[in-house]
Amino acid sequence: MAIRDKLSGNEAVAVAMRQINPGVVAAFPITPSTEVPQYFSSFVNNGQVDTEFVPVESEHSAMSACIGASAAGVRAMTATSANGLALMWEMLYIAASCRLPIVMATVNRALSGPINIHNDHADSMGARDSGWIQIYGENNQEAYDNEIMAVKISEHKDVLLPVMNCYDGFITSHAIENIELLEDDVVKNFVGAYKPEHYLLNPNQPIAVGPLDLPNYYFEHKRNQVEGMRKAKDVILEVSKEFEKLTGRSYGLFEEYKMDEAERVVVVIGSTAGTAKAVVDELRAKGEKVGLIKVRVFRPFPAEEVAKALANCKAVAIMDKCDGFNGKGAPLFNEVCSALYFDETKPLAVNYIYGLGGRDVRVDDIEKVFSDLTEIVASGKVDDPYRYLGVVDANC
């Protein structure tokens, strides 16, 4: 029986962590993820979990301790945001290349500078090529569900890669909303006992982790690592299916919302998808053929699947909550366009960079995007594919 409750995203994720009962949690506070280790340390000090909580002196050390703990043979988890994630950068790559199934709540926040504590996706998008699986949630329910599924995905023997459970700072992390929780034993059974194949504290077989890897081996290790990322797609679908049986909540690599015969489509990540869904509903009620794709799994990127879903629409607006600083398009736009390149039929595409540093995304912002798409469809071309939504511009 599901438990009806009302929790913020951070509290929900902390509850998931309590139910998972990992061996080690090592974390350093940074807004807006701070509440996760706060809630969790109270579970530790009230004896509700067996976890060793390591209140480290930096995020670099948080990830380092997780690497040590995970290699040692227990589940290791942490949480961070923005600059904290940036300080972990070196260790993100090492965690992934050591094939350690660490799960990290990544509460998205704009990356300094200038310093800004509010939501955008600059932090995790910057780490998109670190070898971590990245799953993005729209609301507190998804943040909770993804935290639980992340454990099973990362530990799958075909994958063995760490997972970032990304959700929007403040918007999701701090807002109280309705949520359905699973019972403790249901989560416990779902994630199962952790049984790594090789681990440091195996008394029967000492091992060595983290070698100097010279040119005659390194490339093969990297190729092996990418195989884990490729296989993660099937594993994510498999785990999501199993989760659906428990909860009735269905998850894929991305969500197709009202995509039947959709001609104009928005592709977006995170909480903005919720706001955009309301706009899609409103326009559909007026008979407009609009739809939405919410990307859930950004790493591995479901390129073929996204291309297929977009094959029959006329124009697509790809929305990035961070800039790319290549001067031409941000990460999601580039990924989607690359995916579309191999298809014979492809829609017109336009990139909107929006919501940086917590600039609020309103219903009328999304309405504007759909009305721009109408113009694009009418004219049959995109004059300026790289656009900013909501920035104050002297020329507009």
Next chain:
Amino acid sequence: MAYNLKETSLKPERLTGGHRMCAGCGAPVVARSVLRALKPEDKAVITSATGCLEVSTFIYPYTAWKDSFIHSAFENSAVTCAGVEAAYVNMKKTGQLDDTYKFIAFGGDGGTYDIGIQSLSGAMERGHDMVYVCYDNGAYMNTGIQRSSATPKYADTTTSPAGKVVPGKQQYRKDLTAVMVAHNLPYIAQTAPIGNFKDIYEKAEKAIYTEGPAFLNVLAPCPRGWRYDTPKLIEMAQLAVDTCFWPLYEVENGVYKLTYKPKNKRPISDWLEAQGRFRHMAKDAEKVEELQQEVDRRWDLLLAMCGEK
């Protein structure tokens, strides 16, 4: 049981040959000496900072470590070890493990005094049951002999070269052992591989078997960086100790104890003249005198702390 070198030879070797440290390197001598203090029945997990010791002892697919070993990066040997130790505590608590493990983190002076000091300070402050061993060879030897905060004043390194205007490193070395004393750890010691290895063995044993965090600072001569002939490894360490450049002492629960007092304190020039890295100034009486005064000042302070004065 009193220390006996021959008895210790009965213990299994925990660092095998076949690693790729330089011929005559002090670091593996330090590492195997520390590991020899482990009880044969106890298991261990070793961590190491990136550095000579790590990149030479664990080159895929060969590990020279008989115990489980993990390296992750340069600045985090201490906290990587702490993460392993935390996992051990959890596994013990939940009945997943019966065996006894000990946790030893290694780092050079670069990975300890400099880039790794934050991680070291954090791990020690949190009280993990582990030993951190710094093998101090007084420069970043792995990357090609750059100065560190452990490098002695006037040493010629590749980033503090003995130039026409500036004669080598311009600062005295950081007293990291004192910094660690300020962490109020149950056990801290400074030692070196000399004589019959009694000093290093007994300190390693105490460090490993004292509950809670412990820190060992061990001098590890480097023939390449110090520029002396490889056979003189132990001689170099002995000179550092006898000139009181590198005093041997321990601090147990805040109480200082000198563990070796040279019968005849030798002048610092004896140590300087034995090494190529001081060649540009070893005959400069003024500079040698300046170094002598600094050595004497620190030695006198230590004697006072140890109640020897």
Next chain:
Amino acid sequence: MTDKDKCIVEPFTPWQETTKGGVVTSSGNAHYYETGGWRADKPEWDTEKCRQCLMCFPVCPDSSILTEDKKMIGIDYDHCKGCGVCANVCPFHAINMVKA
């Protein structure tokens, strides 16, 4: 070519057969890597002069002084790099460095 028991993966092994993350599951397998070829000078043990004080044993960076029952029994030439530290500390001149 690859020896799985010793976890000795040969260079240029197909990626499907290397160990995930570069983990090595045979501890101390560096023993199978010989560094004896590094040697220019070779230590020779003079059993006549040796008084079995074992001072040479802890000073070897390459764990190459072989002991048994508290006695030196020889030198591991597979790994000895010929640094000469053992010869230098021997109080009885029982180890001599000679051209390899």
Next chain:
Amino acid sequence: MNNVVEIRWHGRGGQGAKTASLLLAEAAFDTGKYIQGFPEYGPERMGAPITAYNRISDERVTVHSNIYDPDYVIVVDETLIDVVDVTAGLKKEGAILINTEKTPEELRPRLKGYEGRVCTIDARKISMETLGKYFPNTPMLGAIIKIAKIMDENTFITSMEKSFKHKFASKPQVIEPNMAAVKRALEEVRG
């Protein structure tokens, strides 16, 4: 979206506007509603004007923006109405509720021509007389329920009683005064 009630709170940092918005969300949740409760975060510390929001609905609300055209505005501290544009975007069919000892007529001239309903509640007086301390949240909550008709009054009272019993399990003596504060607020809200 038609059945969503949107509420904006104005308070001062440390005064409990955020807590009040969460309490309202909780009360609505307990009667089976879908809720959102979230503050607008900033670096503000004690005393600075802060804003918090509620959405209350019979279905899950997916919109995650701030609220620009609220149905109701609640002002926890009367002095804010001269500092903050409290009626910005406020729907004419809605209402503003202000914690003050003054009457709605006295305050209306300070509300920049807002034409909708103006309500007041003397939460300080109620709080002091029932709880003996200044905790304005409980009376404010009763007042907004009365005005916004988010739920049936009796359902609300039952729900609050249940919540207080749970929250004050270790000090049951404060349950009755809190209930008294709720009930008085339902009676005494003006306008």
